[in-house]
Amino acid sequence: MKIPSTMVAVPVLVACLTGCAAATAAPAEQTVRRFYLAVESGQGQRACSLLTPEAAESLSTGGQTCATAVLGLDLPGGRTQAAEVWGDEAQVRLTRDTVFLHRFPQGWLVRGAGCRPRGERPYRCEVEA
Structure with a gap:
């Protein structure tokens, strides 16, 4: 029995799109893992280096770095x-x-972390830019 080419092409296309999306997200996921590893191991400076400049600046208030x-x-x-x-x-x-990131020429940086949904309203984040 011959299988129509469209029956083969559609699953292959879906698999490629899914795989491509996962590959695109991998660098962002790695940044998140590095950020949380730095926080968990007490490396504040390293964690801040993975934040957008605006997010890092928002944490530098009241004389605290x-x-x-x-x-x-x-x-x-x-x-x-x-x-x-x-x-x-x-x-x-x-x-x-939930973590939000922005891609810069040097790679992904965290612009929002410690974010929790609030229904129809925007997320509430511990770190935000």
Whole structure:
């Protein structure tokens, strides 16, 4: 029995698109993992180096440095559940957190972390730019 070429082409196309999307999201996921590893190991300066300049600046208030402030936040993290990329923006959903990123020429940086949904309203984030 001959299988029509469209029956083969559609699943192959879907597999490619799914694989391509996963490959596109991998660098953003790696940035999130590096960020949480730095926070969990008490490396505030390293964690801040993975934030957008605006996000890092937002933590440097009241005489406290970003490196000190980031370690005092409620950043629950968890395992990656899903990751999506839209051009230069990405969202990585973890088991206990959501992270937003922006792609710069040097790579992905975190612009929002410790984010929790609030229904129809925008996410509330511990770190935000």
